């Protein structure tokens with residue numbers, strides 16, 4: 080991995096030229112806000128790949144997708160610094176950030192509910208890193224759910240179902256909470272988090288143009304039964320207004336019609352105490368970095 084100056088970013092990303100109006104790009108042809116159908120199509124292709132190559136595990140599927148999408152070196156970010164990295168190295172950094180986002184949160188026995196989990200790659204990484212926890216994923220993309228079920232059919236700690244943030248009632252979460260209350264703390268086998276539910280999202284709230292109502296109306300209904308939340312998301316409010324990189328990132332989110340209200344909504348919702356907000360833990364796209372947000376239900 081080597082440093083990349085902001086001045087050189089246009090050599091490795093089309094986005095500065097697009098955002099500055101120097102290059103034509105068609106927002107209607109998949110460059111605007113990305114709908115579920117676009118993800119579903121991609122997951123469908125990966126599902127075919129996995130079916131044709133049953134020896135591929137979830138990491139091999141992701142590696143294949145990564146190498147199909149990009150050629151090394153690729154521009155990435157960490158902590159507002161830009162770098163050039165190998166495609167596989169980029170995945171390692173993203174996996175590290177994912178596992179690290181739960182450090183100190185999972186003590187064993189918790190169920191992590193990953194909302195908008197795509198085809199479940201994150202469930203596999205987390206289940207490998209936290210062998211004493213259970214992982215439930217949900218996504219509205221049918222091919223994503225089908226692929227996850229196929230890839231993790233032999234893992235009893237991973238289950239996947241359909242889920243949509245826009246539903247008034249989150250059945251996937253309701254089912255977990257119903258199961259948890261039936262099997263809640265059995266009196267101490269050393270797993271301190273036994274029966275507790277941790278909510279997680281990675282890059283999925285981003286897909287919504289606003290998350291205010293999802294957080295303040297729907298999520299709020301579950302705060303009495305969920306212990307904590309962890310998000311690895313694009314967080315608009317953390318982009319500095321007074322740096323060139325921050326301005327480019329703000330413009331990127333505007334043009335893609337990604338939400339600009341996640342942190343504001345979490346902070347404004349009674350029953351949520353945002354305990355940390357760490358900017359740009361990793362940016363697989365340096366103009367669209369993931370930040371880590373953690374909260375406790377209070």
Ligand SMILES: C[S@@+](CC[C@H](N)C(=O)[O-])C[C@H]1O[C@@H](n2cnc3c(N)ncnc32)[C@H](O)[C@@H]1O
Nearest residue numbers: 118195196197219220243244245281282283286
């Ligand atoms: C960038 S992908 C992230 C997937 C996965 N979490 C990851 O990090 O690889 C965004 C995901 O959000 C999902 N998504 C889009 N709209 C959604 C909605 N209304 N409810 C739940 N998930 C949604 C998409 O289907 C897609 O799988």
